[in-house]
Amino acid sequence: MKTLKYIALSLLAAACTTACQDDPELLTTDIGPEMTAVSSDASGVFGGKVGFEATMTDRYALSTLKAQVFFDDEMVAEEVIRTKENGTYSGTVTLPFYKNIPDGEATLRLVGQNVRFGVTTLERPLNVTRPKPDHLTFVLGGQEYRMEPTGVDYEYAVTADFPQKPQGYITTPDLDGQGSVVTFGYSAEQGGIVSDSTEPIPFANSNAGEFAVTFNLKTFEGSPFIKLLFDNTEMTMVDNDNYSIVTTLTQNQTYTLTGVSDFAGWDIDRDFFERADESNPEALTFLPMSGMYKVTANFKHSYLRIEAMKSATEYASLNADGSGNAIWTVGAGIGKPVIKNGDGWDMASTGLCLARVADKKFQITLVAGISINASSFNFKFFWPKDWDKGEFLGKEDASFANPYGVLTTASDLIEISDGGNLGLAEGKTLELGGIYRFTIDVSGGTMAAVLTVEHDGNQPLPAADLQINGTKMAQLDADNYQLDLDLTQGQTLTFGGADMFTPAWINPDFFEAVSAASAKVIPVSGKYRISANLATKVIDALVLNADGSGLATLSDDGHGAVYFIGYGIGSPAAADEPGWTTEKGVCVPEAAPGIYKMTAQAGKEGSTVLGQRFRVSGWDGKFFGARGWADLGALTSTPGTEALLDVSKGNINMAADVTLEEGADYELTLDCTGGKNAPVLTFVKK
Incomplete structure (x- = not known):
């Protein structure tokens, strides 16, 4: 009761100090509720629930009943129940699942408190053991693998045909018949596997194929992890x-x-x-x-x-x-x-x-x-x-x-x-x-x-015979090819070469897929630079000046091309947003005279999913009339757009407390029919 008395004296001192200011007096007592432990579990398992029930009565209004678990002198778990009226209260407190803690005796402490800070404490011994379920489950993407005991104490394993990096998490079955399930994932901060996490564990084998994934329910050690040695010293x-x-x-x-x-x-x-x-x-x-x-x-x-x-x-x-x-x-x-x-x-x-x-x-x-x-x-x-x-x-x-x-x-x-x-x-x-x-x-x-x-000499680059409508594309580097062409709106393009190159993604602002190897031109007629990446199998494009002298800019009357620079839009995926690197500005073509349109899915920041080009949150960028600092006039937005995007500060930001729906399609339109100095933004969910 000493601690309680010290608290009470401190509270009384505070009350006396403030009384001269005509504040209400804080009423305290060092007498807690009358409390009887009706029942409590005498044992429990790590990760499981421990039940308790207690009756509380007091002349003052009740405040709380706390169930606390102590390992030696350290409180490791607590459950708080609000208690306004005299009566019997029951509940459960969940035991933590720590690694390397031996089975032993803990303490279950029931603490009753009234509104005047009076406290009563009851303690009961609690035998705690580490569970040994008949199996664990390794969750890898949408697939589950049953892990069986290996014979080594607390160790479980599953052998299957895995990718080289089978990165998933591990979960227990019900540990106590009360639905208590513990998951084990990875913590970068702690540098290892931890309980109560579903972050993917970075398992990695030297190669893909059939191998075992193991986990020890006591030590939290798992395998396989790649062990790299540089000059016989392990790398971190x-x-x-x-x-x-x-x-x-x-x-x-x-x-x-x-x-x-x-x-x-x-x-x-x-x-x-x-x-x-x-x-x-x-x-x-x-x-x-x-x-x-x-x-x-x-x-x-x-x-x-x-x-x-x-x-x-x-x-x-x-x-x-x-x-x-x-x-x-x-x-x-x-x-x-x-x-x-x-x-x-x-x-x-x-x-x-x-x-x-x-x-x-x-x-x-x-x-x-x-x-x-x-x-x-x-x-x-x-x-x-x-x-x-x-x-x-x-x-x-x-x-x-x-x-x-x-x-x-x-x-x-x-x-x-x-x-x-x-x-x-x-x-x-x-x-x-x-x-x-x-x-x-x-x-x-x-x-x-x-x-x-x-x-200092040359080295050969792998080359492919990529073609568009029979015209060979020029190789820029090991993966990238390009071709400048005069295109007509509605024209069909056929991609060939490189074993009949079939794109994985075609920029829908420029092209509409007609077949596996052909597409229709979407923007207005003009000169375009078409690019193909063999590694990613992406077909993209840029708008050129009519004479092919360079990238198109936005004319005073609103024709040409616009470019997004900043954060929030990337292409072909959100991970490719340009930031403030002007050379990487996202080009949006003229879908109709003076109208610039971009259609894309929303994806998380850093998404590499092709087509997820709009970030779900955190936009901060603007459109320019060139791939450089060629400002447009003050941007305004159409009614309804302000519910999603805020242009009031000059840049395009996400509206307050708004997050786009991941995977949903959105359409962005920049209307420059009033000229480059009067751009109007529309942004809608399709």
Whole structure:
């Protein structure tokens, strides 16, 4: 009762302090209700329910009856029942399902309280055991697999023909005859399997096929998990696709990576490693200068990513005199192992580290059509892996707000803008399949950096004979092809080549599928750039100027094309939203004179489902009259649109407390018949 008295005294003191302010006096008592434990379960199982029943009477109004479970001195579960009147109250409290807790005696504590904070406590011993159900169930997508005991204490397993990553969750049957079911999923925060979760457990085998999935109901250990060893040290699982290790690497020393069954087919960054022995693909020779590096094995792209480190948690950088261990690059049109893996300005996730090949000399090697766009790119160099803390400009600029260096080049292939962005010199393109080495020499310090660009041979790209109406498409890179055509509204196009290429998705703003390999033209007649991606089997298009000189813009009278830039709309899926990278603006064609129409499904942020191009929430973007900062006039919306989208602040945002229905079809129309300065937005659910 000591604790109760201390609480009561504190409350009385508070009441006295406030009484001089004419506030109502807080009435308390240290006498709790009269309480009798009618019954309570003497035993229970982890994850199961424990029943209790108690009678309570008091001269004061009752407040609550609490059933609390204690493991030693720690309260691990509680159930609260509101109790206004004298009487008998009953209920259950659910025992937690912890790992590695042995069977033993817990305490069930019943705590009755009245409105004056008087408390009465009754305690009963409670024998708690870990259940051993006759089976568990592994839930993988829409399929369930029965897991049987293996003979090892608390271990269950199922053997079946699984994909390489059978990522699902595990559930128990009813544990106590009262419907008590416990699920086991993955927690990235805790780095393992936890109870009361259905987050997919990232099980992964070396390959698809018949293998066993196991789980131990006591230790929460499961299998299979890929165990990667780099130089005989286990790598840490970062997420479902990435394993990493920070270690010291020595120039010209050979290291091994084991645990990847198909590692012979992985992309090895030629700036950092070369395979030491073709007969032993796991052996890698380190090429740059010695230092601390993070090695990341990425299963999504079958790629080994190397980044220079200052410490176990800090990325490397440069000093003003050019000393240091790293230069970084990010931008549009480049990425490793392929362009689409890094295309954009997200430094944290796609920034690439240059290799320090000599003191104060750094390089990155890119292949035109694979890791750099052969005809268009826009990227720049930084010395930390961060924005606004050190970037190379194309000229000295004392007015620049952030720390900066100066990068120049004598290359006739590359131009460096005053802001430091690298692009192709006018009239130049890279040779498809060409290997280009970009080297930055900072011997003179960051204010006198020099870039050289070397064409170091070629490598073949896989090519396919893709055709539209019998005309061959031009290959842009390993996966992408394009063809510029004059199209007539309503015209039928036939796709051929590449073993009769059958698209998985055709942009419905431009085309309507007629058959498996043909489509009808939807927009107004004009010149269009049709693109095909062999990897994703997506057919898309852009609107061109009538003379084919470039991408169409919106004329003053409202004809041409419009582009969405920002967040909320992506194409061909929500995951492809452009953000504020203008080069990735989503093109919407002219469906009728001055009318721009886009039809798509709603999908969650990051959805990769083809056709789910509208985000269900979190829109923040706007339409432009070009793939750049070509503003339209003030946007207004038609009646009813404001219930879904808000344009009152200039950008297009989702209306307050609105979420689109996932999987439902919506239609967006931008009416520019009044000219580019009077656009009107309509957005409806179809």
